[in-house]
Amino acid sequence: xxxxxxxxxxxxxxxxxxYIPIIILIVYSFNASKLVTVWGGFSLEWxxxxxxxxxxxxxxxxxARVGMLSATLGTILGTLAALTLVRFPRFPGRIPFTGMIYAxxxxxxxxxxxxxxxxxxxxxxxxxxxxxxIAHTTFTMCYVAVIVQSRLLTFDRSLxxxxxxxGCPPVKTFFRITxxxxxxxxxxxxxxxxxxSLDDLVIASFTTGPGATTLPIxxxxxxxxxxxxxxxxxxxxxxxxxxxxxICAAISSKRTELRRIRDEHDAIRAAI
Amino acid sequence: MAEIAAPTHRNPARWxxxxxxxxxxxxxxxxxxxxxLKISLSDTAIAMPPYTxxxxxxxxxxxxxxxxxxxxxxxxxxxxLYLDAYLSSLRIAFISTLLLLLIGYxxxxxxxxxxxxxRPTLMMLVILPFWTSFLIxxxxxxxxLKPEGLLTLLxxxxxxxxxxxxxxxxxxxxxxxxxxxxxxxxxxxxxLYAALEKMDxxLxxxxxxxGCPPWKAFWRxxxxxxxxxxxxxxxxCFIPITGEFVIPDLLxxxxxxxxxxxxxxxxxxxxxxxxxxxxAVLLLLALVVPIVIFQNQQRKVS
Numbered sequence: 001x002x003x004x005x006x007x008x009x010x011x012x013x014x015x016x017x018x019y020i021p022i023i024i025l026i027v028y029s030f031n032a033s034k035l036v037t038v039w040g041g042f043s044l045e046w047x048x049x050x051x052x053x054x055x056x057x058x059x060x061x062x063x064a065r066v067g068m069l070s071a072t073l074g075t076i077l078g079t080l081a082a083l084t085l086v087r088f089p090r091f092p093g094r095i096p097f098t099g100m101i102y103a104x105x106x107x108x109x110x111x112x113x114x115x116x117x118x119x120x121x122x123x124x125x126x127x128x129x130x131x132x133x134i135a136h137t138t139f140t141m142c143y144v145a146v147i148v149q150s151r152l153l154t155f156d157r158s159l160x161x162x163x164x165x166x167g168c169p170p171v172k173t174f175f176r177i178t179x180x181x182x183x184x185x186x187x188x189x190x191x192x193x194x195x196x197s198l199d200d201l202v203i204a205s206f207t208t209g210p211g212a213t214t215l216p217i218x219x220x221x222x223x224x225x226x227x228x229x230x231x232x233x234x235x236x237x238x239x240x241x242x243x244x245x246x247i248c249a250a251i252s253s254k255r256t257e258l259r260r261i262r263d264e265h266d267a268i269r270a271a272i
Numbered sequence: 273m274a275e276i277a278a279p280t281h282r283n284p285a286r287w288x289x290x291x292x293x294x295x296x297x298x299x300x301x302x303x304x305x306x307x308x309l310k311i312s313l314s315d316t317a318i319a320m321p322p323y324t325x326x327x328x329x330x331x332x333x334x335x336x337x338x339x340x341x342x343x344x345x346x347x348x349x350x351x352x353l354y355l356d357a358y359l360s361s362l363r364i365a366f367i368s369t370l371l372l373l374l375i376g377y378x379x380x381x382x383x384x385x386x387x388x389x390x391r392p393t394l395m396m397l398v399i400l401p402f403w404t405s406f407l408i409x410x411x412x413x414x415x416x417l418k419p420e421g422l423l424t425l426l427x428x429x430x431x432x433x434x435x436x437x438x439x440x441x442x443x444x445x446x447x448x449x450x451x452x453x454x455x456x457x458x459x460x461x462x463x464l465y466a467a468l469e470k471m472d473x474x475l476x477x478x479x480x481x482x483g484c485p486p487w488k489a490f491w492r493x494x495x496x497x498x499x500x501x502x503x504x505x506x507x508x509c510f511i512p513i514t515g516e517f518v519i520p521d522l523l524x525x526x527x528x529x530x531x532x533x534x535x536x537x538x539x540x541x542x543x544x545x546x547x548x549x550x551x552a553v554l555l556l557l558a559l560v561v562p563i564v565i566f567q568n569q570q571r572k573v574s
Contacts, residue, residue, distance in 0.1 A: 004385075006382075007381075007382035007385055007386065008382075010378045010379055010381075010382045011379065011382045011383070011386070011394070014375065014378075014379040014457070015397055017454070017457075018397075018398075018401050018454070018457065018458075019401070021409065021412035021413055021416060021454070022401065022404065022408075022409065022412060024412065024415065024416065024422060025408065025411070025412040025415070028415065077292065077293045077296055078293075080289050080290075080292050080293045081293035081297075083289050084289055084290045084293060084294070087289075088289070088290055091290060093294070096302075097290075097294055097297070098567070098570075098571060099567055100297040100298070100301050100302060101297070102566065102567045102570045102571075103301070103563060103567070104301060105508075106507065106508060106511040106512055106562075106563060106566055107511070107512075107515075107563075108511070108512050108514060108515020108516070108532060108555065108559070109512070109515065109517065109532075110515050110517050110532045110535045110536060110552065110555075111308075111515060111552045111555060111556055112301075114308065114535065114539060114548060114549065114552050115304030115305055115307065115308045115552070116300065116304055118304060118307045118308055118311055118545070118549065119300065119303060119304040119307055122307050134300060135300075137296075137300075138296070138297070138300040138301055141293065141296070141297075145293075170286070171285075192403075195403050198405065199405045199406055199407070201406075201407055201518060202517055202518065205540075206539075216405065216407050219407055219408075219411075220407060220518075223407070223411050223414070223522065224522075227411070227414055227415050227418070231411065235405070235408040235411065235412075238404070238405060238408065239404045239405075239408065242403045242404055243400065243403075243404075245403075246396070246399075246400060246403055250396060
């Protein structure tokens with residue numbers, strides 16, 4: 001169907017709304033002038049300033065470590081949770097379990113953050129790197145669970161059954177058949193978990209402690225003092241990294257898809 | 273069939289799959305809510321942590337209950353600031369959700385009606401901003417909306433505003449609405465698009481063959497069929513917006529009351545943890561109904 005003029009207008013306006021602020025942000029990170037509204041020529045000055053800001057670099061390193069660790073833990077827990085949701089249709093306590101998977105997706109961050117903090121204080125755990133990691137693991141695992149669940153629901157179980165009929169033990173079947181087939185969903189789950197961790201200000205502010213200042217906390221404290229091109233520079237780098245990651249993931253999933261289709265065609269041709 | 277399925281069910285290790293995420297969520301998601309509830313019932317103390325202990329051992333149950341009181345809650349009802357913040361949060365969340373529907377629906381519809389070859393690209397374009405930091409996206413609007421910012425500059429260049437006039441949006445409720453709509457638009461569009469894309473196009477053809485005008489076909493066929501998406505999208509937006517902190521803090525003014533901001537101030541500013549907990553408990557109570565609607569919706573989908 002050819003898009004109507006109304007549809008094209010709507011899409012153009014909405015995408016302009018979504019992208020213009022980000023583009024402006026990126027453009028002004030290369031501005032030689034410190035004033036946001038005055039264009040003083042192209043310059044990489046703010047990237048140099050950012051690079052020599054030790055506090056910012058330390059925060060970036062903490063954020064990267066928290067992100068990697070919590071995304072990995074969250075992906076493992078989330079995949080197990082997805083398997084529970086799809087492969088265990090009946091067990092006592094299933095309804096509270098689904099509740100605990102879906103509630104964190106919409107729970108206001110101030111509530112999650114405060115409740116986590118109070119738990120750590122009640123358990124007498126020193127706040128810092130590990131408490132932020134645990135908090136991030138907990139809310140990211142639910143996103144991973146939802147993504148992996150949707151893949152498991154469309155999954156052809158006859159492949160697993162075939163492997164088991166041929167005498168493959170269940171654990172081996174999982175690692176040889178199930179896991180490779182749901183791997184794309186697990187990878188995109190990991191990426192989403194990592195981005196969410198990278199992005200989180202509120203939960204990290206509640207659960208952090210001395211020496212574990214993450215990048216959003218640092219950016220937030222600087223933003224409160226006013227707009228500076230240095231913040232634009234670090235934001236541009238973050239946007240660039242995420243964009244590259246998303247595009248790579250899209251290309252690789254497309255390639256896997258094409259390969260899968262080709263393999264299927266070959267198999268059918270061989271069978272004939 | 274039974275012989276084939278039996279070995280997997282006999283394996284007790286299989287239940288580890290359920291147990292590990294279950295225990296993790298009970299420990300780090302469910303248990304904290306009971307702690308919040310308990311601390312909201314205790315008194316403020318000048319100590320670290322700044323509340324009188326609630327866990328004093330389980331030996332003396334009566335003194336444990338004697339230590340709990342509703343002081344924090346009665347304080348919340350006495351001070352009109354808190355009630356105002358609640359009502360204002362719900363109002364802002366409600367208006368924002370309506371605005372999101374008004375903008376998101378035509379957008380999702382246009383995406384669903386686009387040629388199937390470009391749909392994945394459109395999807396990706398909607399998702400991409402969602403992957404970039406929330407904080408960064410809100411921050412981007414400060415530079416645009418500030419009185420001496422880019423919007424003023426643009427309007428002055430176009431001679432819509434005089435050279436000495438400035439746009440007075442930054443630090444008002446309007447800026448909060450813009451920030452919210454901007455940040456949550458992908459969350460609204462994706463469930464709507466998912467519902468609209470599944471729709472059977474032949475229904476609309478049949479309606480038009482029978483002489484139904486397009487606008488009527490929309491209200492009688494398209495909209496009712498997309499209702500699950502409308503409900504899911506509205507809940508996904510409404511619930512977190514009610515507790516939103518970053519947007520009202522960075523874009524809103526002193527008069528923008530939102531409960532997330534109040535909680536943050538009580539906690540980080542006044543260091544009154546029990547009161548902050550009471551605020552959180554009441555916020556959660558206000559959101560129970562939308563959360564239950566959202567979960568039923570999700571369960572139906574899966």
